Amino acid sequence: MKPRVCIFAMAVFAIVLGIGGNWKTYAAPADAQSAAETAIKIDNFSFTPATVTIPAGTTVRWTNRDDIPHTIVSDDKTFKSKALDTDDQFTYTFTKPGTYSYFCSIHPKMTGKVVVQ
Amino acid sequence: MKRTNESKVAPVASEDHVPHDRILHDHHHDGIDRRGFLKCMAWAGTGAFCVIKGGVLSSYSLGFPDFHKHAAQGELSFVQISDSHMGFDKAANPDVVSTLKAAVDKINALPVQPEFILHTGDISHLSKPSEFDTVDQLLKAASTKDIFFVPGEHDVLNDDGKQYLDRYGKGTQGAGWYSFDKNGVHFVGLVNVMNLKAGGLGSLGAEQLEWLEKDVKHLSKSTPIVVFAHIPLWSVYPQWGWGTDDSGQALSYLKRFGSVTVLNGHIHQTMQKVEGNVTFHTATSTAFPQPKPGEAASPGPMKVPAEQLRTLLGVTDVNYVQGRHALAVTDSDLA
Numbered sequence: 001m002k003p004r005v006c007i008f009a010m011a012v013f014a015i016v017l018g019i020g021g022n023w024k025t026y027a028a029p030a031d032a033q034s035a036a037e038t039a040i041k042i043d044n045f046s047f048t049p050a051t052v053t054i055p056a057g058t059t060v061r062w063t064n065r066d067d068i069p070h071t072i073v074s075d076d077k078t079f080k081s082k083a084l085d086t087d088d089q090f091t092y093t094f095t096k097p098g099t100y101s102y103f104c105s106i107h108p109k110m111t112g113k114v115v116v117q
Numbered sequence: 118m119k120r121t122n123e124s125k126v127a128p129v130a131s132e133d134h135v136p137h138d139r140i141l142h143d144h145h146h147d148g149i150d151r152r153g154f155l156k157c158m159a160w161a162g163t164g165a166f167c168v169i170k171g172g173v174l175s176s177y178s179l180g181f182p183d184f185h186k187h188a189a190q191g192e193l194s195f196v197q198i199s200d201s202h203m204g205f206d207k208a209a210n211p212d213v214v215s216t217l218k219a220a221v222d223k224i225n226a227l228p229v230q231p232e233f234i235l236h237t238g239d240i241s242h243l244s245k246p247s248e249f250d251t252v253d254q255l256l257k258a259a260s261t262k263d264i265f266f267v268p269g270e271h272d273v274l275n276d277d278g279k280q281y282l283d284r285y286g287k288g289t290q291g292a293g294w295y296s297f298d299k300n301g302v303h304f305v306g307l308v309n310v311m312n313l314k315a316g317g318l319g320s321l322g323a324e325q326l327e328w329l330e331k332d333v334k335h336l337s338k339s340t341p342i343v344v345f346a347h348i349p350l351w352s353v354y355p356q357w358g359w360g361t362d363d364s365g366q367a368l369s370y371l372k373r374f375g376s377v378t379v380l381n382g383h384i385h386q387t388m389q390k391v392e393g394n395v396t397f398h399t400a401t402s403t404a405f406p407q408p409k410p411g412e413a414a415s416p417g418p419m420k421v422p423a424e425q426l427r428t429l430l431g432v433t434d435v436n437y438v439q440g441r442h443a444l445a446v447t448d449s450d451l452a
């Protein structure tokens with residue numbers, strides 16, 4: 001049973017990675033040119049990917065793909081966006097290593113994490 | 118909280134018919150006739166006429182023949198509207214002005230004019246001054262001039278609710294909570310859209326809970342209580358954030374009362390639940406429908422064919438019969 005679960009988990013992981021990759025080339029071609037920028041998509045009331053691991057100095061760009069506004073607010077209020085309407089973007093450059101948990105202050109069930117190395 | 122419209126608009130004469138199955142406008146010019154709408158309504162499930170006695174809710178279909186006669190017997194009636202989302206312009210409803218207008222027309226056509234209107238939040242979509250202005254302007258056409266508000270999360274964006282308080286918060290406490298009495302019924306407007314915590318649900322907060330406890334302390338247990346707030350005060354579907362973290366605390370202060378009715382918006386659909394002495398009710402939106410819990414990937418706006426949209430939007434008419442401690446909650450759609 002266990003190996004099967006493992007294989008399934010790996011398959012899901014691969015699918016998630018695949019979707020993430022496709023989206024980047026589709027939605028943010030300009031971002032792809034910059035090595036120091038990472039994209040997070042807001043879609044269906046969730047952050048994708050929910051966790052990103054980046055080197056210090058990287059800028060994260062959030063884009064709202066929902067028909068409903070969302071915000072990006074770090075739990076410790078280090079960064080805080082205005083409400084993003086559809087297709088609006090928010091960027092923040094992470095200079096210090098650490099783990100930054102954030103959420104949408106309008107829909108707090110939406111949470112994400114940025115790990116800066 | 119309360120907004121009294123200044124303009125003098127003559128009340129529309131009461132009409133002795135059942136307005137729920139009437140087409141108010143045919144903005145789409147799609148040739149869908151009343152029968153077509155009724156078919157859609159059958160598909161949509163349009164809500165019910167409900168009578169609450171001693172905390173037990175009885176519901177009847179909207180086709181109940183004496184529906185409006187019963188409604189007219191009360192000594193207090195009011196209307197709840199919700200989630201106007203003025204400024205929303207996406208496919209789920211590109212014309213939220215027309216649907217709010219239709220809601221106002223529907224209110225004006227009620228056989229008994231309600232004493233006041235409750236708006237349970239998400240007046241605007243993006244907290245823009247122009248969005249609030251538009252709603253205020255449209256509501257001036259309502260023959261009922263007294264309108265009470267509580268904020269939704271869309272009304273307090275970017276400024277921690279400052280603009281909302283400037284516009285609607287006169288005489289309120291904290292982030293805009295307040296209470297008032299009408300014909301022996303105690304109404305409490307609560308704010309559960311501020312200071313939301315990561316991973317959490319709606320929140321009332323310690324200060325407001327303390328105020329609520331004091332607010333209802335002096336009331337006799339036979340006083341009917343109506344609590345209204347934007348996000349449901351019961352766990353409709355926590356996975357989508359449809360609930361309030363500390364609502365249990367608030368409801369504990371209301372346990373001793375014989376009749377408690379809780380009116381919410383936020384989820385853009387009608388839902389009811391009875392728990393002991395408390396009846397919970399959520400209202401439809403005047404702007405766009407949202408999916409049933411868990412029936413979509415997310416609670417985003419639900420796109421439905423244009424001719425079905427108005428069957429999923431609506432107003433709630435609430436009627437109180439003094440002496441019986443009963444509130445009748447009626448939902449009607451905008452079709």
